[in-house]
Each structure stands twice: as structure tokens, then as C-alpha cells.
Amino acid sequence: xxxxxxxxxxxxxxxxxxxxxxxxxxxxxxxxxxxxxxxxxxxxxxxxxxxxxxxxxxxxxxxxxxxxxxxxxxxxxxxxxxxxxxxxxxxxxxxxxxxxxxxxxxxxxxxxxxxxxxxxxxxxxxxxxxxxxxxxxxxxxxxxxxxxxxxxxxxxxxxxxxxxxxxxxxxxxxxxxxxxxxxxxxxxxxxxxxxxxxxxxxxxxxxxxxxxxxxxxxxxxxxxxxxxxxxxxxxxxxxxxxxx
Numbered sequence: 001x002x003x004x005x006x007x008x009x010x011x012x013x014x015x016x017x018x019x020x021x022x023x024x025x026x027x028x029x030x031x032x033x034x035x036x037x038x039x040x041x042x043x044x045x046x047x048x049x050x051x052x053x054x055x056x057x058x059x060x061x062x063x064x065x066x067x068x069x070x071x072x073x074x075x076x077x078x079x080x081x082x083x084x085x086x087x088x089x090x091x092x093x094x095x096x097x098x099x100x101x102x103x104x105x106x107x108x109x110x111x112x113x114x115x116x117x118x119x120x121x122x123x124x125x126x127x128x129x130x131x132x133x134x135x136x137x138x139x140x141x142x143x144x145x146x147x148x149x150x151x152x153x154x155x156x157x158x159x160x161x162x163x164x165x166x167x168x169x170x171x172x173x174x175x176x177x178x179x180x181x182x183x184x185x186x187x188x189x190x191x192x193x194x195x196x197x198x199x200x201x202x203x204x205x206x207x208x209x210x211x212x213x214x215x216x217x218x219x220x221x222x223x224x225x226x227x228x229x230x231x232x233x234x235x236x237x238x239x240x241x242x243x244x
Contacts, residue, residue: 009191009192009194009195010104010107010108010133010191010192010195011108012191013104013188013191013192013195014101014104014105014108014188016184016187016188016191017097017100017101017104017140017184017185017188018101019181019184020097020144020181020182020184020185020188021094021097021098021101021181022181023177023178023180023181023184024090024093024094024097024147024178024181024182025094026174026177026181027090027151027174027175027177027178027181028054028090028091028094028178029053029055030053030173030174030177031051031052031053031055031056031057031058031174032051032053032172032173032174033052033053033054033083033086033154033171033172033174033175034051034052034080034083034154034158034169034170034171034172035049035050035051035052035169035170035171035172036049036050036052036168036169037049037168037170038050038168039168046061046062047061047062048060048061048062048068049061049062051172052074052080052083053074053174054075054078054083054086054087054090055072055074055075055087056070056071056072056074056075057069057070057071057074058070058071075087080157080161081157082150082153082154082157083154085150085153086150086151086154089146089147089149089150090147090150090178092146093143093144093146093147093182093185094143096139096142096143096146097139097140097143097185099139100135100136100137100139100140100143100188101136103132103133103135103136103139104132104133104136104192106129106132107129107130107131107132107133107136108129110129110132130196130199133192133195133196134192134193134196136192137188137189137190137192137193137196138189140185140186140188140189140192141185141186141189143182143185144182144183144184144185144186144189145182147178147181147182147185148178148179148182148183148186151175151178151179151182152179154171154175155171155175158170158171
């Protein structure tokens, strides 16, 4: 594994993280989290479906593309607990994932433009390129957990609503988009963890998450000459005097 260069695993994890964040953005904005199907028995009227999102609500006739009713103030009057939780969970997950992407990018740039010899002046820096990838992996895992849990809860909450009222509620494709995006965040985290575990055995301090001590001077500096070593040794020569 090319740990001393930008590896395909880190590039793939970065691209997967970008795609996952884009999916979370789409899931957050889509008005297709829950649909309520209202069936009429009047042959002169069409069935009506109400699509509920996190921020807006839209009502359409079956087969139609235009919204008969488009409620843009729905976000302030959400009366369904699972959607209210998602209003906070998904933006929080996006912020965490974007921070992880930033750390991942910093780690890749650190790897690509590092010098072959560590800078002793920067030895007190706590986080290096490996540390950036490690923390980014943890943040991706956290973001996936924050977005996945309430998204799965929507499925079970639909079952609860159908039992409480009538079986007219169903979850829509925004749930699938968000769950798939959360899975992408977990995959990104696993890729970064695999890369780190394969590279952490290298002796160079560039591949340790934290500098526990400054890099040893004898590893990167020129050895002392033989003369300089002997100059520090004191030699006592006995003096013999002859008396006549």
C-alpha cells in the first residue's frame, strides 16, 4: 500500500464522502418523506396524494405533476415527531460530514506536499496527515449514525401512524436516498480506517496520529564524527618522575 503518497483508498473515500454529502443535501430538500393517499369513491373526482417533506408540503391529483396546494410554511408547523427530529439531525449530519471532508482534504494535501524529512520545529504539532484521516473517519462514522437513525425511524413511525389512524401513510423515496447516503458515509469511514490500519505500522512519525515525543535527532541528523566523540573523553596519563 502506497502510504507515503496519496493512495487510491483516500481519494476514493474523499469522492464517496462528497457523493454522500450531496445525497444528504438532496434528502433534506426533497418533499417526499411521507405521502398520504386520500381515496375518493366519486367517479367524477380523482384521488389525492399529499407529499410531506421536512420543509414543504405538496398535494397532487393522481397522474398530475402540479401541486394543488404548496405549503412553504410547513417547516414551522410540523406535527410529526420523526420529521421534526430529521429537521435537526440531517443539517447536523451534513455539517459533521463537511468537517470530515475538510480534514480528509487537509490530510491528502499534507501527504502530497510533505517533505521527505520531518521538520523538527513542527514536532509539537498534534495532528498530522494520518491524524487528519483518522479523525475524518471518526467524523464520517458519527455523521452516518446521526443521519441513519432518524431515517430508519421514519419507517417504523409510518407503521405507528397506520395503526393509529388508517393505512393511508407510506414513506417515500427521500428515505431511501438518505439511508443510502448514510451508508456511503459509513463506507467512507471504513475506507479511511482500512488505510490507516495498513499504514500505522510504518516507523515514520508522519504516519502516527499523534506525536508522543519529538522525532529522534539521531534518525534525521548526521552522526557525530569520531573526533567529536573522542574529544569528550578525558584521558589521564600517569607521569613518572626519576629522582637522582
